Amino acid sequence: MDKPYSKxxxxxxxxxxxxxxxxxxxxxxxxxxxxxxHAEGWGLGREALLNAGIAWVLSRIAxxxxxxxxxxxxxxxxxxxxxxxxxxxxxxxxxxxxxxxxGCATALYVLMDIAERKMAHPSRLPGQLPxxxxxxPMPTPGNIALPASEPEQFVRPVRYTDLDFNxxxxxxxxxxxxxxxxDWRYHGENELAQIIVHFLKEICPGEEAQLLLRRExxxxxxxxxxGEEPRFRMxxxxxxxxxx
Numbered sequence: 416m417d418k419p420y421s422k423x424x425x426x427x428x429x430x431x432x433x434x435x436x437x438x439x440x441x442x443x444x445x446x447x448x449x450x451x452x453h454a455e456g457w458g459l460g461r462e463a464l465l466n467a468g469i470a471w472v473l474s475r476i477a478x479x480x481x482x483x484x485x486x487x488x489x490x491x492x493x494x495x496x497x498x499x500x501x502x503x504x505x506x507x508x509x510x511x512x513x514x515x516x517x518g519c520a521t522a523l524y525v526l527m528d529i530a531e532r533k534m535a536h537p538s539r540l541p542g543q544l545p546x547x548x549x550x551x552p553m554p555t556p557g558n559i560a561l562p563a564s565e566p567e568q569f570v571r572p573v574r575y576t577d578l579d580f581n582x583x584x585x586x587x588x589x590x591x592x593x594x595x596x597x598d599w600r601y602h603g604e605n606e607l608a609q610i611i612v613h614f615l616k617e618i619c620p621g622e623e624a625q626l627l628l629r630r631e632x633x634x635x636x637x638x639x640x641x642g643e644e645p646r647f648r649m650x651x652x653x654x655x656x657x658x659x
Contacts, residue, residue, distance in 0.1 A: 417548050419493040419509075420453040426486050433599060435485040439607050440591040442478065446508050446520055447587060449492045459542050461580075465529070467541045472527045473586040474503065477556035477611045480510075480518040482657070488512060495547040502526070502537055504544070507551050519552035527581070532617065556611050559650045561638075562631035569596060569626040571639075573618060583617035589647050593637045596628050605653045612649040 430441035454460045454471070464470055484490050490512050497505030503523045510518040526535040571592055579585035589612060594602070618624055618641060627638045633654065639647045 419495040419547070419549060420449070420456070421491055421493045422449045422452060423489055423491045425489045426484055428486060431486045432602065434603060436483040436606065437485070437490075438591075439478070439480075439594060439610060440587045442480070442510075442518070443476065443520075443587040443590055444585075445490075445492060446478075446494070446522075447473075449494050449508075450506055450522075453494055457542060457545065459540065459544070463541050464526075467539055468529055469526045469535045469539055470529055470581050471504075471524050472581065472617075473612075473614055474523045474525050475556040475611070475613050476520060476522040476586070477553060477609070478518065478520040479553055479609045480607065482517050483606060484512055484517065490517070495549050496544055497521075497551060498546065499537060499544060502534060504537075505551070505555065507549070507553075509552050521551055521553050521555055523556065529581075556613070559611055559613060559636060559648050561636055562629040562634060564629045564631055566627035566629045566638075567596070569628065571624045571626055573620055573622050573624070578620060581617075583619050586612070586614055589614070589637075589639065589649060592624075592626065592639070593635075593649055593651060596626070596635075596637060604656055606656050607651045608654040609652040610649065612647065614647050616644065616646050618646050 424445060426437055430437055432438050451460060490510055493509045495507055497507055502525055506522045506524060508520040509516050528535040573584055577584045577588045622641050625640045629636045634652055636650045
């Protein structure tokens with residue numbers, strides 16, 4: 416196949432911040448929803464996977480935004496799967512507005528056994544993924560190095576709105592947690608040019624995350640632990656907002 420799946424969305428107030436910009440966590444939620452729509456069209460959506468006792472979960476994602484659209488603007492998301500590698504299912508995205516590409520992303524999905532809460536073998540997928548002859552718009556999400564600075568520490572209990580129907584903190588909410596480490600003034604002057612997230616192990620209802628934030632120049636790295644066990648790590652590269 417040589418044409419991606421495409422969906423156009425108009426940004427409403429629920430996905431925008433106080434300046435009207437598309438929130439980074441909301442960008443990822445849109446990508447996740449469009450991915451789900453695409454998988455449904457192959458018979459590999461949520462219900463089909465539930466019947467097989469498995470679910471799609473994200474292992475890594477990288478998002479690059481050249482600029483952020485604002486409230487009322489319309490964005491078209493294009494997505495397609497990459498070639499399956501071992502137990503990983505790559506998926507790629509581009510975001511377009513008025514004929515211009517304004518962002519892109521690459522993700523690595525895995526299958527999770529719902530009962531055992533561990534990775535499931537790709538052979539359990541109840542169908543075949545098509546192959547697309549489209550190059551990836553950016554490299555596979557790479558490693559995240561820790562800055563040498565002393566970390567700022569936060570505590571984040573798991574709350575009702577963090578949870579999704581897979582029974583754990585939704586992957587996109589880690590980006591919300593990261594954004595909440597910076598106050599509204601910082602967000603008024605800066606925006607995330609790029610995000611990389613590594614999902615190491617799920618965080619579940621009743622748990623409390625210890626967050627360690629390290630900053631170095633325009634780079635910030637957030638780690639999440641439950642007890643001493645690492646659960647996620649993410650890096651954000653900031654830039655000054657246009658016009659600042």
